[in-house]
Amino acid sequence: MAVSKVLMPKLSEAMESGKIIKWLKKEGDRIQAGDILAEVETDKADVEMEAFGAGVLRKILSPAGSTVPVGSLIGVIAEPDEDIAAVASQAGGAPATPAAAAAPAAAAAPEMASRPAAVPPQPRREDPAARTPSPSTGPTAPARVAAAPPAAPATALRPAAAASPAPGDGGRLKASPLARKIAAQSGVDLHVVHGSGPGGRIVRRDVEAASAAPAARPVAVPVAPGVEFEDRPLSQIRAAIAKRMPLSKAPVPHFYVSSEVAMDRGWSLREELNALEGQPKISFNDLVLRACALALLQHPGVNASFQGESIRVFYRAHIGIAVALEDGLITPVLRDVHAKSLGQIATEARDLAERARQRKLRAPEMSGATFSISNLGMFDVTEFSAIINPPEGAILAVGSVRTIPVVTADGLGVGRRMMLTLSCDHRVMDGAMGARFLQDVKRLLEEPLRLLV
């Protein structure tokens, strides 16, 4: 029996390092494949880490509380009589295998533990095409995922049904076979579905509920034109690419429209509202959220997503709210904003932001936005342009409310002004469309009583 390395798994696409909350097995414990070894805190959630090799947990190299990069050696599983000195000496934070070093390129790879002997290092390129899973074994071969469903047999099932979605990125995704198939066919991403079955297992009704709520359905990624497309569930690899490609900003042709909004009346309205006892405090951002939601319903062309051969237009406004964290950015999603009062928006947005900072968001709260808002007003930023969060079609960048000299009918006066900049995906909309939307947002904010009706 070979020595098995226990490596820090990559539990989400964006994960670069993980913190070991606690070890559930101690040195000397006998381990079966599938045993839960430890609990790991990632950027988004706490996840249980499963053992892949069997044997005895000979050595724990990263104690509870330590944070280590993805792919680092954190423990060794081997038979009691095996020499592990050579393997254990590789510890020290550095990714232990070439495969792990290439981790960002292999988001779908369940690198829970790898046995170097069985894992020939594969040449990797940063070319996304190289990340396509190949049938050959290797660190990324799905066959290494303990929870992976059996390879799709040649059956009378439709191809889409046969391709059971892979389980979570290393973390085991609990879903019934039927739920997986219905999800695959209806394009529901199981990672954002809340499981109501025993032990949080995702069952049929959960997927059906998720697919009934149209905007909860993650939309397909923007893809280069010229290829034939249909709305299909994303494989793990595709999802990783979809997440990464837009980071270069290249595939989404951005254009920007800006407008200055007079916030004098919005300012007084907010003061009046916040003077009411027993009401939640309303922020400027809440006003912007409400204005955008109402305007999005008027301009579904902006509340839209590029789908390759079609543009998917949403009739509900689920708005992502960019929340700055110490070490990054997260965009929790406030759903059905158009149907919520200012008070509701204020309460729920604050709750989302707080939980985002505490990393206590649930998976469904982190996806499914149809539009996003990024507000840097609190940092005294006058104006800026935001990068669209695909597959959304637009994002609004909100600056601070400034008191500045303004020209009025009577001459020079003092006014409160706020800059809004809308970043638009040119594949989805044109300048005029974005401008008309922005005009409506501006009008709603400048005549803020409209936000109350």
Next chain:
Amino acid sequence: MAKSFDVVVVGTGPGGYVSAIRCAQLGLNVAVVEDDRPGGVCLNWGCIPTKALLRNAEVLNLVQHASDFGIAVGEVRADYAQAVQRSRGVADRMAKGVEFLFRKNKITLFPGTGTLTNARTVEVKGSAGNETLQAGRALILATGSRPRSLPGVSIDEKLVISSNGAVRNETRPASIVVIGAGAVGVEFADVYASYGTQVTLLEALPRVLPIEDEDASTLITRLFGRRGITIKTGVKVSAVKPGGPGAIVETDGGRFEAQQVLMAVGRAARTDGLGLEAAGVQLERGFVKISPTMETSAKGVYAIGDMAGAPLLAHKAMAEGVVAAEAIAGQHPRPIDYGNVPSCTYCRPQVASIGVSEAKAKENGREVMVGKFPFTANGKAVALGETDGFVKVVADKATGEILGVHIAGPEATEIIHEFAVGRTLEATLEEIMHTIHAHPTLSEAALEATLAALGQAIHI
């Protein structure tokens, strides 16, 4: 002086005794009230004793066909009275088992008839005196059902008998008309015919076992016909009167004469005299109306089993008993999936099913794939000499969801559970397909039917 308990259960059939035991397991102090022997209809007059009679019929058939196995047995004589006596012995043993379980779980049994005077009080009139029982936490009603008759026909248990009479009569008639070809009618038709009674089976609906898949009905019709059972379907009985050899049954499809008539047209909730009005318990179409946790319209009063509506099956009653007990104990029981209750008929060959029939699936607008595998192609069945029947799997074409499974054949009632578990786990045909089935077993037919649905059957 009233006696106080956490929970009082009225009726100790499979619903009542299971709920009482589950309540006791959850730390509740439980009393049960029973006007007959513990175990209810199931143990005393239904499921269990009839299975004993059917086993006799099966053994008799096997012995009669001993020569097929090269075994000479000489003249075969079967004493029906002894079959009934054996059946009573089996029922007695099971009823004693329930009494033992009550003692083991420290459940107090009050023999007598229970009547609710309000939503927490049961008056028990018993041979050993009367008692007033107070239920501190909840009452569970589990009084079951009784055989129903047709309008204008009274069950006297002499000329017109019900299953209650049939299961205890030690003499069998030379001829009988069985009215109703559901599970009860078909099972008694099997027993009587096996012992040599001339059986006429009447059914108002177009086929025998009308709730089963049509393929199962067709098979049973053919095999029963071969055994000399007369089957008339789609006939409505207008009158049953004395005459001829005993009774004359008039229908819109002719007159039928026999020594006795067995009324097997269904069962009705047993709620009269229970005091439902006093407790504020409402009925709906003759059955007690319940919530998903079995609570009735009266808070703290629960109803389970036959009295709470279809399907009138012991295993459904037991499942409801557990749900009620756990809800009373403050747990959050998983609601019962009434679409996933197996249905079993223990005639020869047995018929078992789960989910919907092929016709029903199509009616529901599902595009289906259907796989059928006959036991004639199953090695174990051939070795047993029991090759009548099939396994039929109905699945959703797009997802492979198992919509319904219909089995007619040897041990069908055992094989069905593979699919019951599969459906509970939301398995699809693929998971059944990838499950290695031991060879040689009757269950291989389940695998092959699954493969057949996917167009990949090996052995046919």
